[in-house]
Amino acid sequence: xxxxxxxxxxxxxxxxxxxxxxxxxxxxxxxxxxxxxxxxxxxxxxxxxxxxxxxxxxxxxxxxxxxxxxxxxxxxxxxxxxxxxxxxxxxxxxxxxxxxxxxxxxxxxxxxxxxxxxxxxxxxxxxxxxxxxxxxxxxxxxxxxxxxxxxxxxxxxxxxxxxxxxxxxxxxxxxxxxxxxxxxxxxxxxxxxxxxxxxxxxxxxxxxxxxxxxxxxxxxxxxxxxxxxxxxxxxxxxxxxxxxxxxxxxxxxxxxxxxxxxxxxxxxxxxxxxxxxxxxxxxxxxxxxxxxxxxxxxxxxxxxxxxxxxxxxxxxxxxxxxxxxxxxxxxxxxxxxxxxxxxxxxxxxxxxxxxxxxxxxxxxxxxxxxxxxxxxxxxxxxxxxxxxxxxxxxxxxxxxxxxxxxxxxxxxxxxxxxxxxxxxxxxxxxxxxxxxxxxxxxxxxxxxxxxxxxxxxxxxxxxxx
Amino acid sequence: xxxxxxxxxxxxxxxxxxxxxxxxxxxxxxxxxxxxxxxxxxxxxxxxxxxxxxxxxxxxxxxxxxxxxxxxxxxxxxxxxxxxxxxxxxxxxxxxxxxxxxxxxxxxxxxxxxxxxxxxxxxxxxxxxxxxxxxxxxxxxxxxxxxxxxxxxxxxxxxxxxxxxxxxxxxxxxxxxxxxxxxxxxxxxxxxxxxxxxxxxx
Ligand code: SF4
Numbered sequence: 001x002x003x004x005x006x007x008x009x010x011x012x013x014x015x016x017x018x019x020x021x022x023x024x025x026x027x028x029x030x031x032x033x034x035x036x037x038x039x040x041x042x043x044x045x046x047x048x049x050x051x052x053x054x055x056x057x058x059x060x061x062x063x064x065x066x067x068x069x070x071x072x073x074x075x076x077x078x079x080x081x082x083x084x085x086x087x088x089x090x091x092x093x094x095x096x097x098x099x100x101x102x103x104x105x106x107x108x109x110x111x112x113x114x115x116x117x118x119x120x121x122x123x124x125x126x127x128x129x130x131x132x133x134x135x136x137x138x139x140x141x142x143x144x145x146x147x148x149x150x151x152x153x154x155x156x157x158x159x160x161x162x163x164x165x166x167x168x169x170x171x172x173x174x175x176x177x178x179x180x181x182x183x184x185x186x187x188x189x190x191x192x193x194x195x196x197x198x199x200x201x202x203x204x205x206x207x208x209x210x211x212x213x214x215x216x217x218x219x220x221x222x223x224x225x226x227x228x229x230x231x232x233x234x235x236x237x238x239x240x241x242x243x244x245x246x247x248x249x250x251x252x253x254x255x256x257x258x259x260x261x262x263x264x265x266x267x268x269x270x271x272x273x274x275x276x277x278x279x280x281x282x283x284x285x286x287x288x289x290x291x292x293x294x295x296x297x298x299x300x301x302x303x304x305x306x307x308x309x310x311x312x313x314x315x316x317x318x319x320x321x322x323x324x325x326x327x328x329x330x331x332x333x334x335x336x337x338x339x340x341x342x343x344x345x346x347x348x349x350x351x352x353x354x355x356x357x358x359x360x361x362x363x364x365x366x367x368x369x370x371x372x373x374x375x376x377x378x379x380x381x382x383x384x385x386x387x388x389x390x391x392x393x394x395x396x397x398x399x400x401x402x403x404x405x406x407x408x409x410x411x412x413x414x415x416x417x418x419x420x421x422x423x424x425x426x427x428x429x430x431x432x433x434x435x436x437x438x439x440x441x442x443x444x445x446x447x448x449x450x451x452x453x454x455x456x457x458x459x460x461x462x463x464x465x
Numbered sequence: 466x467x468x469x470x471x472x473x474x475x476x477x478x479x480x481x482x483x484x485x486x487x488x489x490x491x492x493x494x495x496x497x498x499x500x501x502x503x504x505x506x507x508x509x510x511x512x513x514x515x516x517x518x519x520x521x522x523x524x525x526x527x528x529x530x531x532x533x534x535x536x537x538x539x540x541x542x543x544x545x546x547x548x549x550x551x552x553x554x555x556x557x558x559x560x561x562x563x564x565x566x567x568x569x570x571x572x573x574x575x576x577x578x579x580x581x582x583x584x585x586x587x588x589x590x591x592x593x594x595x596x597x598x599x600x601x602x603x604x605x606x607x608x609x610x611x612x613x614x615x616x617x618x619x620x621x622x623x624x625x626x627x628x629x630x631x632x633x634x635x636x637x638x639x640x641x642x643x644x645x646x647x648x649x650x651x652x653x654x655x656x657x658x659x660x661x662x663x664x665x666x667x
Contacts, residue, residue, distance in 0.1 A: 015655040016648060020629035024648060026655060028666055035495055048642065063496070078496040122666060129547040129571055145549035145575035147641070155645045157652055161628060193483050194541040194567050227544060229570050250665040258665035293483045293544075314539060314588070318482045409492045430487040430545060432511050 002268025004165050005234050006200045009140040009265070013123050015157060025160045027055070029117055030152050031126035032095075033108045034060040034082040039127075039149050040089040048154040055156065056095035057117050058086050061107045064100050065412045066374050066401035071100065079412065106377025106403040109133040109347035113217065114379055116246025120235035120262040125152055130347050130427065132223040136216035137243070138235035138265050140200075143224065163229070164198055164274040167267070169205035172281035177461040179357065180215030181349060181425070181444035183207065183279075184222040185287040185297040191277060193295040196228030199275065202267060203233050207281035213242045214353035221348045222427050225294040234266040286460050288334050289429050289442040291322035296429075298334065300447070300459045306330035325431055326439050327419075334457040337441070341422045342371040342452040343434070344445050345401075346408035349425035350376030352383050354445040358425075359389040361449035361463050362396040368455030369423075371398035372414060374406040398452065410435045423451035467580040468638030472561045473607035476618075477524055477533035478595040484538060485545035486572060488512065490554040497550075504557035507550075529603030534558075537594045537606070538565040542583075543572030552579045562608055564615070566591050577631045580638060582608065584615060584625045593617075610636055 003011070015024040032039070043050070050056060060083040065074055071087075074080040083100060090097030096117075098105040104115060109130050112118040120138035125131060127149040134141035148158060168191075170183055188195070201223055208216065216233045223231030233239075240259055243249045250258045267273075285299030296319075298304070307319035307330065323330065328337065344350075344358045355375060373393045375381040381403055384390055390400045407414040408426035410433070416422055418437030425448050426433075429440040443451065446460040481488070494507040506514070512523045520526040525533070536542075536555075542565035543551060552575045555563070563576065564584040576583045586594070597618045598604045604618035610632060615623045633639070645652075660667050 013659075016651055018630060022628070022630045024645065024652075026652075026659060037496075038498065046642070082496055119666065121663075127547055129545065131547075143547040143571055145547050145552075145571055145578065147549060147575065147578040151641050151645065154642050155649075155652065156656070157645060157648075159630070159641060159645070193544060197541070197567055197570055224545075224571075227541065227570065254665040261663075261665070293485075295483075314482050314592075317480075411492050411495065428485070428487065428545065430485045432491055433487050436491070436511050 001272060002270040004267040004271045004273065005138065005202055005232055005265055006140065006165055009121055009123065010162065022159050022161050025123060025158050027125055027152050027156050027158060028122040029124040030056045031108045031112055031117070031124065031131070032056060032058040032149070033128065034063045034086050036127045036146065036149055037082040037085040039146060039153060040085070040093070043150055043153055050093050050095065050153050051156045053093050053095040056153070057112070058090055058095060059098040059105045059108055059111050060086055060100055062405045062409060062411050064402070064404040066372070066404050066406045066414055068100065068402060103378035103382060106380065107347045107350060107405055109221065110350060110376030110380065113137055114246070114377055116243055116249030119243060119249060119258070120239060121265055125158065129224045130221050132229065132231050133217050133221040133347055135220040135223065135230050135232040136213060137239055138232060138262065140230060140232065142229040163200045165202070166196060166199040166228070166275040166277065167202045167204055167273045169276065169278045170203065170207035170281050171205045171278060172207060173210070174207050174281045174284065177286055177446060178284055179444045179446065180211055180218035182284050182287045184219045185289065185294060185442065186279060186284045188222065188226045188294045189297045190279060191226055193225060193293045194227045196223065196226035199228045201226070201228045201231040203231060208233060209236065212353055213238060214351040217351065218348055222294065225427055235262045286444060286447050288447065288457050290326060290328060291319065292325060292429055292431050294427070294429060294442060296322060297442070300334055300457065304328050304330055304332040304334070336456065337421070338456040339369050339423045339451050340420045341416055342367070342369050342448050343407040343422055343424040343426065344448050345372065345374030345376065345406050346426035347376065348427040349445045350374060350380060352380050354425065355380065355384045355389050356387070358445040358449040359392040361446050361460060362398065362453065363392045365396055365453040367397040367452040369452050371452040372401060372407060373398050374401045375403050377403050396453070407434055409433065410438070423448045423457065466578065466638050466640060469561065469580055469582050469610050469635040471607070471609045472535070473605055474534035474561070475529055475532045475603050476535040476537050476594070476598045476606040477530045478599050479524065479536050479538040480595060482539040483541045483544055486543055486548050486551040486569070487545055489543065489551040490548065495548060495550050499553050504553060508554035508558050527602065534560050535606050535608070536560060536563045537591060537598060538563055539591065540566045540588065542568050544569035547571040549575045549579070552576055552581055555581055564591060564594065564606070577634060578641065580635065582610060582635060584608065586623055586625060590623055
């Protein structure tokens with residue numbers, strides 16, 4: 001029987017296997033960010049050292065205000081401390097670090113692929129659940145907790161149990177105005193927020209083949225919202241082109257070796273998956289979530305559902321609670337829901353293609369709601385400015401900010417007031433995620449821009465020229 | 466970490482399906498040190514406290530449930546982020562076990578690494594247990610990890626699954642790093658061969 005893509009990468013990294021099935025897995029790349037600032041002190045307390053500092057890459061993202069350019073712009077206290085401690089640790093231990101003054105800094109999941117740190121065939125971990133993002137490059141990547149972070153720091157390995165395998169096939173062609181974000185929201189709606197638990201997912205099918213690297217990253221990013229720790233897309237010519245020439249990517253003979261190896265990285269024709277799911281791309285509309293789990297997503301022309309029609313009592317109760325929290329009524333049209341704030345950013349949707357998609361809708365129009373546009377890295381910001389996208393946003397009355405996680409997690413000062421409603425390109429619509437009492441609707445960048453210029457949700461396909 | 470062998474306590478029904486880690490501990494507390502004396506108050510902070518700091522009606526604030534150290538939760542408990550702070554918030558309140566039909570993958574391993582036992586039972590069994598402890602606040606659940614069994618308030622016994630390695634870690638309170646360092650020479654030789662064969666990556 002053939003192997004899946006996941007198994008090919010996994011098997012290559014197994015150091016040893018226990019009788020009970022757990023394996024000790026070798027980790028090629030470890031990414032870290034400001035929220036792990038305590039790891040270094042803890043490691044020292046235990047008398048341990050970083051085993052492979054050259055395989056560790058850090059950048060501050062969660063705690064950096066999107067108005068700050070230098071350290072002293074960050075308010076004193078724990079916010080500044082996290083960023084400072086990370087920088088000091090990088091100095092002391094000699095790992096790669098992109099400080100906030102470096103144009104390469106940004107959200108760790110944007111920086112990894114952008115710098116060529118993320119490459120096909122590698123294992124990559126980070127103390128952050130959205131590490132699944134990096135799977136878009138055919139890299140086995142997953143989020144870990146802080147005890148595991150210390151384990152990787154000290155040993156460059158992890159004890160892992162092999163997950164089951166699931167392939168999600170998105171067949172056919174996506175319609176105009178429908179993006180990776182809409183695909184993954186449709187997937188999670190179909191399989192549920194726990195549907196991927198215990199699985200490693202591989203995305204395949206013509207809609208994935210034809211999708212940009214950015215779109216694939218959006219899909220893999222939200223794989224954890226379906227419960228799966230990792231999502232993979234087999235590397236193809238697009239992946240190879242994307243990696244070529246990136247600062248940490250191999251060069252010369254090593255590049256040729258890498259490419260030859262990457263071309264073997266696909267699931268064999270006779271590989272068997274524990275589960276296969278198929279979605280028809282044509283049936284996917286631009287999506288908007290209405291509840292407090294990403295599985296509660298609707299096509300833009302659907303109506304807010306009625307819990308009375310839900311047969312499962314647990315789901316029904318959850319729906320009732322969500323409608324109450326979100327202040328929505330069954331049967332409402334999404335276009336009747338007005339938004340107070342629009343957030344375009346987060347590791348889901350802050351890459352250059354996302355900025356372009358939002359700008360295409362914003363161009364020549366004016367925002368009716370407060371809109372924050374936060375590029376995912378200093379390099380995305382620079383590229384967007386070179387293309388004049390910043391001017392489009394500013395002329396539309398939107399705010400063009402410095403890179404970081406920003407209003408995705410509301411740890412840097414950017415947040416919603418209690419009861420405020422946002423159209424957001426982030427990945428979590430959990431209660432209080434964007435500030436206590438905040439109400440979040442997840443959408444694509446184009447849909448977010450459409451909501452901004454209309455002041456309520458709208459079908460972006462009416463804007464696409 | 467603290468070993469887990471047997472444990473009995475008042476059990477608390479957490480009737481929230483897909484209870485995400487952002488609810489278990491809101492992000493604004495993530496920069497706090499694990500030994501912060503206020504850590505216990507971060508658990509479910511937005512559900513437990515009004516803006517002025519007074520108690521809400523949330524189940525953890527009600528009578529005998531205040532003493533509860535075992536949670537009986539709903540599907541997909543601990544979904545969402547990798548924040549281990551969610552487990553720290555549990556241990557800061559002495560919570561030693563969460564019984565649920567399913568768990569967020571990363572949260573599950575974070576629990577194991579901190580001496581908190583995740584107990585998977587069926588949707589129906591969890592619903593039964595929640596109903597029982599809702600009807601008799603203060604009712605206890607007893608767990609025995611060695612036999613992988615749990616006794617409900619009505620003395621019904623349930624058997625649960627746990628991976629052998631996880632069980633071994635919990636029973637003995639083992640720290641993974643120490644365990645792995647025993648494989649140091651094996652890691653060294655793997656690394657040498659692996660990096661030679663894949664020098665494009667290094
Ligand atoms: S952008 Fe949001 S989801 Fe992504 S790493 Fe930052 S906080 Fe986490």
